[in-house]
Amino acid sequence: MxxxxxxxxxxxxxxxxxxxxxxxxxxxxxxxxxxxxxxxxxxxxxxxxxxxxxxxxxxxxxxxxxxxxxxxxxxxxxxxxxxxxxxxxxxxxxxxxxxxxxxxxxxxxxxxxxxxxxxxxxxxxxxxxxxxxxxxxxxxxxxxxxxxxxxxxxxxxxxxxxxxxxxxxxxxxxxxxxxxxxxxxxxxxxxxxxxxxxxxxxxxxxxxxxxxxxxxAIDSQIQLTNQSVKKNGLTVNIDKVAFTPMSFIVHYNQRATQQVQDKWHEADIELEIKDDLGNVYSGEGNAGSGTDAYTMNWSKTFEKLDPNATKLIITPHVTFRIHDETNSGGVEFTADGKEKEIAIPVKTGVGQEEFVMEDIVIELEK
CATH class of the missing domain: 2.60.40.1630 (bacillus anthracis domain)
Structure with a gap:
């Protein structure tokens, strides 16, 4: 733009x-x-x-x-x-x-x-x-x-x-x-x-x-989707999409196999979204919650949907990462008030790995 x-x-x-x-x-x-x-x-x-x-x-x-x-x-x-x-x-x-x-x-x-x-x-x-x-x-x-x-x-x-x-x-x-x-x-x-x-x-x-x-809350229309894709031990599921007069919000979650958890510290997902008219939508991630770095529920807000669109095409882009002292770690305080370095768990992966998953196509309800 x-x-x-x-x-x-x-x-x-x-x-x-x-x-x-x-x-x-x-x-x-x-x-x-x-x-x-x-x-x-x-x-x-x-x-x-x-x-x-x-x-x-x-x-x-x-x-x-x-x-x-x-x-x-x-x-x-x-x-x-x-x-x-x-x-x-x-x-x-x-x-x-x-x-x-x-x-x-x-x-x-x-x-x-x-x-x-x-x-x-x-x-x-x-x-x-x-x-x-x-x-x-x-x-x-x-x-x-x-x-x-x-x-x-x-x-x-x-x-x-x-x-x-x-x-x-x-x-x-x-x-x-x-x-x-x-x-x-x-x-x-x-x-x-x-x-x-x-x-x-x-x-x-x-x-x-x-x-x-x-x-x-602004009036919204909820469309349940529950569509998933799997690749390299990671599952991404689109739970639902909420449409408001000014934006739309995609709710999704991720799950990783034990093999992925043993190899990588983090599985980061970015959603690329376009419609059947060729529009590509910009978005910002919201907060997420989950039990660990591999089992998370997220939402991401995107700009206003083109009213003439009939499909959303969602493409998950995944990055597996290893944490080190440059991007992770920290300190915690012991009972006596002293600082203690938080150890980074040892994993078998090196650096990071990136890949793109198959498209998830959502037929929009009108």
């Missing part, structure tokens, strides 16, 4: 089509941050199945900004105020419709010179996505972290957090949380923030920000 600047390069316009518009400081900051991101280096990956926030450094622009209107391409220009799409930077399309179906919250708390506002939130029945903005009376630095929200009644949860610096005093963020063990179609969220921290330095600014709110 082209980014906004590539799209504008393709536009043939007349000088008389330019129209001056008044813009806010936030809008000017958004243009600066998006421009910087378009030429920045690739973001570092911080862990398996989880992306951690990276900050955008703002470059200087003049205080006067001219807005341009392009009638034929207006739909391609990011919507000001749509934090979902802004943080996605028009790259995947996954968040194109999230703003439309989210609930506008506008909940604000001030503490220690920092104002945090919950802007929008949406619950797709599997994962809650929360956008927020931070305004401070000082530069908070970069790579911020504020802790995770709690979901009432959940037995556990997983997710990701992404905070982007707009300028010295403004930030925006997106948190995704996948709770486990819920049976209700409504979730109750409590987010108690006692500090704003820098991820790498550990520096903290203490405060007291508390948010409590509830969200109903």
């Amino acid at each position: 082209k980014d906004i600047y590539e799209l504008l390069n393709d536009v043939d316009v007349d000088d008389h089509e330019f129209e001056e518009m008044a813009v806010t400081e936030f809008e000017k900051a958004k243009v600066k941050s998006t421009l910087k991101k378009s030429i920045s280096k690739k973001k570092k990956r911080m862990g398996w199945k989880m992306n951690v926030a990276v900050a955008a450094v703002v470059i200087g622009l003049s205080t006067a900004t001219v807005g341009l209107t392009f009638p034929a391409y207006a739909g391609n220009i990011p919507i000001i105020g749509d934090i979902f799409r802004f943080l996605d930077n028009e790259k995947t399309g996954l968040y194109d419709n999230y703003k439309e179906f989210s609930t506008e919250m506008n909940l604000t708390q001030n503490s220690n010179g920092i104002k945090i506002t919950i802007n929008d939130a949406v619950f797709d029945g599997e994962t809650v996505a929360i956008t927020y903005s931070i305004e401070s009376d000082r530069d908070l630095g970069e790579d911020l972290y504020m802790g995770s929200a709690e979901i009432k009644g959940a037995t556990g949860s997983g997710g990701s957090s992404r905070i982007t610096k707009i300028d010295d005093y403004h930030y925006i963020g997106l948190d995704k949380i996948t709770p486990f063990g819920l049976t209700s179609d409504t979730i109750d969220i409590k987010w108690k923030i006692d500090s704003v921290s820098q991820t790498y330095t550990g520096e903290k600014i203490k405060g007291n920000w508390k948010f409590t709110f509830s969200l109903p």
